Amino acid sequence: MPDTETPAPQLLELARSLGVATEYWDWQGEHVTVPEGTVRAVLEALGVDVSTPEAVRLSAVELDERPWRRVLPPSVVVRQGARTAVPVHLPHGTSVAAWIELEDGGRRELVQQERWVEPRVVDGGQVGEASFELPADLPLGWHRLRARVGDAEPAVAALVVTPDRLTLPASVAGRRAWGVMTQLYQVRSRRSWGVGDLADLAELASWTGGDLGADFVLVNPLHAAEPVAPMEPSPYLPTTRRFVNPLYIRVEAIDEVAYMPAAQRQLLEWQAEAVQATNGDDTIDRDGAWAAKRSALETVFRLPRSPGRQIAFERYCVEQGEGLVDFATWCALAEEHGPAWTQWPEQLHDPRSAAVAEERERLADTVELHRWMQWVVDEQLATAHRRAREAGMRLGVVHDLAVGVHPEGADVWGLGPALARGVTVGAPPDPFNQQGQDWSQPPWRPDQLAELGYAPYRDMLRTVLRHAGGIRIDHVIGLFRLWWVPAGQPPTEGTYVRYDHEALVGILALEAQRSGALVVGEDLGVVEPWVRTYLEERGVLGTSILWFERQEGGVPLRPEAWRELCLASVTTHDLPPSAGYLAGEHVDLRARLELLTRPVEQERALDEADRAQVLDAVRARGLLREGAGEQEVVEALHRYLTWAPSRLLGVALADMVGDHRTVNQPGTDEEYPNWRVPLADGSGTVLLLEDVVRSRRARSLARAVRTR
Structure with missing residues (x-):
């Protein structure tokens, strides 16, 4: 049974001084008092002793005197x-x-x-x-x-x-930019090894930028997953957010492949053909694709490199420093002992231990292989972004930053106390996830981030921004507060923990400005209104989804009243593509998976009424006729967005081809094939990139958003 006891006053005061919420208002407007057990568990995860009333008193005294025991604060973050x-x-x-x-x-x-x-x-x-x-x-x-x-x-x-305020890049400061949003692993071509890769991204950007006039392509997080099977399918649950998944490498695009001996080249082609045969499968098999690609990459790694290429590799390793060494070491150890580092021999739990140093030396060749793969994927990312800009895109590639990392992954092993233990990040109940969510990710410890001078946060941002025209911050409210869930408790038993948003947003703005990139914050769900105002003042764009933009009373907000500083779109990856949403498939799916807390009939009626209101508003603009077909409705919804002042307009690639299926259903794990659904047309037929490029429907939707 959950602990519902109200915390003692002294415990409450201690929690509040550390930014731990002891009460909040839920999505239905109900006041909730956080149970004492939750408060204690969260304080313990922050390194505070609350085991007895006396321990609580002493912890409060220590917290009060802590600044006076040190000459300087651990970090000072200020606005210019x-x-x-x-x-x-x-x-x-x-x-x-x-x-x-x-x-x-x-x-x-x-x-x-x-x-x-x-x-x-x-x-x-x-x-x-x-x-x-x-x-x-x-x-x-x-x-x-x-x-x-x-x-x-x-x-x-x-x-x-x-910076006091992040300024928009000059290329988009004068007029709206529109672009394509996609899950890269879905964008498979005939040359893909079972999963969409960075060469496919370059082709997609060249087509949408050069032929359709798009200004950016926004992709899912490309963070690295485990180097061994089973590879976590969710791009939002990576092993690290600093480095990139080498699964996205196009093997044949590596320079050294052109000089392979004939016998080795033939073997590589056979490997490619075997895995390319899965490109038409109805489910994406990352493990099969990675097994073939990992073997091929090791072969290419052992080929001689020219002096210039070797110098470039060594320069990259120096730039990335100890962080790259730690990640490559973790990968080598994961291949030896499995990806769950807590199951390794205890002497390997500390990346600075003598035992790890000995293993790094023993596995030096494998460590070097993983450093090399990061260099290769970095080069191919640079190529994709360059080709996007050469095709006429004003922004190019826009990357996505996940909220957190896998609890057994490389970052948790390598960053030590920077991440809290005994708690995970999630979300409280909301209308679309009425049982709440537990994302199983350990959160940053705000106190340790300051102690480390925010270096882990900075280094992560720099990697994502290396080759980018922009960055999307998933769950941007996490820079202000996060929902911490004690281990073993349901997400309803969590509470909010505050962060130094002035520091986190400021550093984000600094690194983005230095990269010439814009920042989009995904500010959907339970977000305090002042947060949106603050982000706008700092030059961070928000996110506006057609179905969620409402005024008081639930009436759709007229597009002219939408925010200027935002990325506007009809749908998002946590909803079905527009064709599926119009058919109410998101309600049917959640009912089938038992994710609703209200009767399905009530949920369906409310959803149909909400959709009808939006469609009526679109008809009132003369954009939609009665009896219109699905494609006409989807295009009308996108035309409706062009009336908004929003600086960015995003179009889901799935909407451009009429796909129906949900990419991800929040609140599920194996109950639904999250992040494994390939791109398909309205009939469910799997599409390759070559099919998409020939799509008349895609061209028609692009024309709809280019003109008002």
């Missing part, structure tokens, strides 16, 4: 142009000097403010607080703040100066 005061703690009466070491090697001395703060007694001694103002003209970037107290070694803290 702001005047910010930084506290420096030191023994009362001691002299102090502070300065900034700039990212470019410069130095700025800081002036102490005339500001008196009453000293405190901490650990038996008096501790004072000095205050230093940061100059408003500091350049954007990653700097170091240093403070010397007396003759001691200087204390150091990360200092990040972020």
Whole structure:
């Protein structure tokens, strides 16, 4: 039975001081008090001892005194142009000097403010607080703040100066951009090895950009999965968010393949033909595709590289540093011991241990192979983005960033305390997932992110933005608060934990601006209204889905009243394609999978009424005639979006070919073939990229969104 006891007052105060919610309002407007067991479990995951009332009291004292025990805060994140005061703690009466070491090697001395703060007694001694103002003209970037107290070694803290507002790239600042949204693994061509790859992405971008006039192609997260079967099918549950899944490599596009000996080349072609035979299958088989591709990649890896190619590989390895070594080591160990690192010998649990160093040396060839694969996939990503821009796309490839990572994966092993243990990320109940969701992903620990100077977060963003015109942040509310679910509890027994959104959004804006990319936040579901206002002020685009844009009373919001800073679309990957949604297939599917908390008849009636309201609004614009067929309705819905001021307009590739089937049904695992459904037409016939390029329906829908 879930624990429903109301937390004690002192526990409540401790939780609130750490950003842990002790109450909230649910999706039906009901006030909910978080059970004491949930509050305790979440505090323990934050490293706080709450085992007894005395432990709670001591933890509260320690939390209050913690800033006074250190000279500088662990990290300081500020907006460019702001005047910010930084506290420096030191023994009362001691002299102090502070300065900034700039990212470019410069130095700025800081002036102490005339500001008196009453000293405190901490650990038996008096501790004072000095205050230093940061100059408003500091350049954007990653700097170091240093403070010397007396003759001691200087204390150091990360200092990040972020843009006040992320400006849109000049290429899209003047007019709306439209593009195609797709799951890359679905975009299979005759040359694919069972799964859509980066060469297919380049072809898709060349066609949609050069022939249809699209400005971007938005793909699912390309983060790496396990290097051994079974490979997790969900791109939103990767083993790491920093590195890319080598499953997306096109083997034949690697330079060295052109110089393979004839016998090896023939063997590679046989391998390709065997797996290409599955391109027409009704279910995507990642494991089969990866088995063939992994074998072929190892063969290509052992081929000699030209001096220039070898230098490029080595340069990439230096750029990616220890993070790449850790990931490649985890992959090599996963191939030896299985992907669940908690099941490895205990001495291998710590990536910095002597045992791991010995294994890395023993498995050096395999570690190098995995570093090489990351270099190859990075090169092919660069090629796809370049070809998109050459085809006329104003943005090119837009990448997607998942919320979190697999609990047994490379990031959890390699990043250590940066990720919380004993809890997972999920979502509270909402209209489309009325039992809540548990995504099984360990969340960032906000305190540890600050202690690490936000380096893991920065490094992850930099990889995703290396070859991108934009980045979509899935569940962007996670930069403000996340729903933490204690291990073993249902998602209804979770609670919200607050993050330093000023730091996380600021760093995101900094890295995006340096890459010349825009940022789209997926702000659907239970989102506090002020969050959308804040993101707009920082230059982050929101997400608007036709079916969800409503005003008070549930009436569809007229398109002219939609947000300007947003990506507008008819559907999203968590809904069926538009043809399926119009047929109410999402209700039937959730009923079949027992995901509804209301009677199916009631759910169906409400859904039909909601869809009818939208269709009536489209008809009122003269965009849709009575008795129109499915394709006409889908095109009319997209034309309706062109009346909105939204800067970006997204068209699902599935809508361009009339697909019906849901890609992902939230709240399910094996009950539905999530992320394994290939692209198909309205009759369910599997389509290859060559078929899509010839599609009259695709061209017609592209024309509909290009003109108002």
